[in-house]
Amino acid sequence: MGISLDGLASGLDTTALIGSIMQSEALPQTQLKYKSEDIQSVVSALQGLNGKVAALATQGTAAAKPGALDLYKATTSSDKVVATTTAVAKAGSIDFQVTKLAQTQVTVTPKVNAVTGWPYTTMTINSGGKDYVIEPLGSNLDDVVTAVNATGAGVTASKVAVGGGDFRIQFTATKSGEAGEFTITDPAGAFTDVTAPQDAEIVLWPTSSLVDKTPIKSSTNTFTDLLPGVSITAKEVTTVPVTLNVVRDDAGITKLASELVSGVNGIFSFVASRTAVSTTTNTSGTSTSAGIFAGDSLVRSVNQSILSAASLPVGNPATSPSEIGISITKTGTMEFDGTKFAAALAKDPAGTAAKVQEIAGRIASAATAASDKYTGTLTTKITGQQSEVRDLADRISDWDARLASRKATLQRTYSGLETALSGMKAQQSWLTAQLSGLSGSTSA
Structure with missing residues (x-):
């Protein structure tokens, strides 16, 4: 790494001077960075909107399916x-x-002392019409439990302490009812059914x-x-x-219709909050800035298509959705009147459900047209904007190389000037000394 010795000959702060020149020459790159940041902000906002619209498409599609309101x-x-x-x-x-x-069969062994251990070398469990022969590795009760549980006989074994150093092994069917019935045979035949299998x-x-x-x-x-x-x-x-x-289930049908309207309003609210003009006041004065979606014709078009889907006449003959409690407000959002919807549902259950499903289908179509992961208008715009961000990133990177080369050139130039100036000063000092010497000789 080189060592910078500013202004040894000229007295100039060459590092600051080069920095000032580079700052000026980097203005085009800075503008590209600002533009990239602005586009990325738009992409982020569009992705948020696209996610909500896609969720609404899923919601509308589900509500529009045949029988979805047969609750x-x-x-x-x-x-x-x-x-x-x-x-x-x-x-x-x-x-x-x-x-x-229903009861699950539970069968237990006689008391078995832990020291004496399991007295039998084999036993047979019949479950589901099949015999399972159990052959423990030893007389330890844990060996018996392990052997039973490893057979897959439809029976689970557990060692249960009953006091005085004695234990019983409990066998429990893995299925309840008569389907889980089993029998156990051994040389003594002393097993006891605690709970009989019962359907x-x-x-x-x-x-x-x-x-x-x-x-x-x-x-x-x-x-x-x-x-x-x-x-x-x-x-x-x-x-x-x-x-x-x-x-x-009138409450369930009402809830579905209400949530559909809420889903639509969620889109409107998201767009409105990112379209509104905000005002900021500080010591420098008052400034206003428009939301990130302000002036975006595509966002406005998506918003309008969903609004139309939810509010246009429905049914045959066509009537306003307001007749079943779904209406548009003065502010351009949707409103759900639960009381009015309940009355319409009570009067004409099938007709009211059909109207809700027609609205849901239109909403699903509008939302899908905007958010489809391949052909959606919002998706397409996001893809285009992301491509532009990548292009800007390449151009910014090119500027990095260009500016680095320019800085290196300036550093070499100023370093050369300092060297040349230093040489001139050294020569000046020598000449001055020579002239001073000549003057002294003349005087003598």
């Missing part, structure tokens, strides 16, 4: 039974009574004397599709009949 909820007349629904549930009602709960059972129409009372069984406490798309899970045996009711 039903199930309730029972007893807190001892819980009902759940799937997308294929329909309205209906049925009475039943829970007569048994849960319910009886349909328990108060009727005209139908068969043969119970319906389940290896768990859950009875799947008791009604289409409706399952029940029993927590206790019931002593009186339980009524299962399945009705349209």
Whole structure:
């Protein structure tokens, strides 16, 4: 690395002088950097918008699917039974009574002393119609537990301390109900069933004397599709009949419509916050600056297309969405009136749901056109802006090399000038000394 000795001959601060020249010559690069930063800010804002629009597209697509608003909820007349629904549930009602709960088989060995150990060399577990021969590595109870758990016999073994240095091995079925039933045989045959395997059972129409009372069984406490798309899970045996009711889920439908409007307004809010003009006041005065989306025709177009999708007439014959509680406000956002929507849903459930789905489909189309990862207008603009940022980065890099070369040239030039000036001063000093010598000789 070279050593800079500023102005040894000239007295000039050459480092500062070169720095000033380089600062001036770097102005084009500085402008490129500012431009790159501005474009990157735009890209960041567009990516944020694109993400929200893509989420709205997904939301609208889901709401527009056939049956998306065919929502039903199930309730029972007893807190001892819980009902759940799937997308294929329909309205209906049925009475039943829970007569048994499912049980998982638990079997235990006689007491075994830890010192004496396991007294048998083999035992056989029959599970699912198949025999599994257990041959522990030794008489240690842990060996027995390990051997049982390694067989895959549908039984889990555990060592349980029962006091006085004695233990029992507990065998538990991995499946509940009769499906998990197993038997264990050994030379002594002294195993005890603590809990017998048992299926849960319910009886349909328990108060009727005209139908068969043969119970319906389940290896768990859950009875799947008791009604289409409706399952029940029993927590206790019931002593009186339980009524299962399945009705349209108006609250769920209302929530879906409300969230769709909220999703649309989320886009509008995002755009508005980045379009608004802000005013700043300080000691230098007052200045105003427009938001990053101000004047962006594409963003304005996306905003308008989503607004149109949500607010244009819907149905056949076409009517305003405001008739079902979805309306446009004076500020250009959407508003959801839950009371009005509930009234429309009660009056015409199918028609109201169809209108919501039509709106959802239009919103999905508009949002997808903007945010599609291949052809979306926002996506395309982001890709173009990113390409420009990369191009600017290359140009900035080229300027780095150009400026470095220019600085090196200036340093060589000023170094040469200092050297030349230093030589001239040395020569001047020599001449002065010679002339002084001549003058002294003359005087003598």
